[in-house]
Amino acid sequence: MFGLFSRRKKLRDTAYVLFGYVVDQARLPVFYDKLEVEDSLDGRFDMICLHMFMLQNRLEQEETDKSGQLRRYLKEVMFENMDLSLREMGVGDLSVGKKVKAMAEAYYGRQQAYEQALQDSEELAEALRRNIYRGNQIADEPVKMLVKYINEQVGHLEKLDIGHIYRGQQVFTPGSL
Numbered sequence: 401m402f403g404l405f406s407r408r409k410k411l412r413d414t415a416y417v418l419f420g421y422v423v424d425q426a427r428l429p430v431f432y433d434k435l436e437v438e439d440s441l442d443g444r445f446d447m448i449c450l451h452m453f454m455l456q457n458r459l460e461q462e463e464t465d466k467s468g469q470l471r472r473y474l475k476e477v478m479f480e481n482m483d484l485s486l487r488e489m490g491v492g493d494l495s496v497g498k499k500v501k502a503m504a505e506a507y508y509g510r511q512q513a514y515e516q517a518l519q520d521s522e523e524l525a526e527a528l529r530r531n532i533y534r535g536n537q538i539a540d541e542p543v544k545m546l547v548k549y550i551n552e553q554v555g556h557l558e559k560l561d562i563g564h565i566y567r568g569q570q571v572f573t574p575g576s577l
Contacts, residue, residue: 411466415473417568419481422451425572434577435542435549437532445482445503446532449510452478454550455571456511457518458557466566479504518554521547549577 426447432439437447456474459467482503486496510531517523525543529535532546556573565571 408469411470411566412473412477414566414568415470415477418455418470418565418571419474419477421571422448422455422478423481426451428577430577431546435546436538437546438534438536442534443532445506446510446534448478449507450514450532450550451553451572452507453511453514454553454557455565457515457554458560458565458571461558462562467562470566478507518550521551524550545577 426444431437431447432443437443452474456471459471459474479500483496483500486499487493491499510527513527513531514524517527524547528543528546529538533543553572557571560571
């Protein structure tokens, strides 16, 4: 019985480590400097959602209880982090729940959009224009570079041994950025 609890705790701890990698990767200056993602709370949230999508996409390929638990823990850690970040920014207690709910809806909408568009670069570019770039006029080149980056990361993650992920080791690569 205690073994089950320690395995769950280990997976939850791994989720914290993996989410740290998601945030670190999403904060790379190249996204904001070169790829014209808006350097704002919304822009950074969108980049976290994008990297969470790529990691979750890899975990979904496993179709095991362990990967399912880790996916769930990752989402829990992400929303815990969002809640804490909002509170640190001074959002009132009564508003935090509503804002986290709106963020969750945005997250799940983006996940669905990226999943549907992942196999087609043109569809993925359109999903990025709607979500990451929020419909702003952006030149084609930054969007194409972001699509290429996503395809590289997804390919890298697909080749990555699942044990690497379960051990909480770095999962992203700098890619062609």
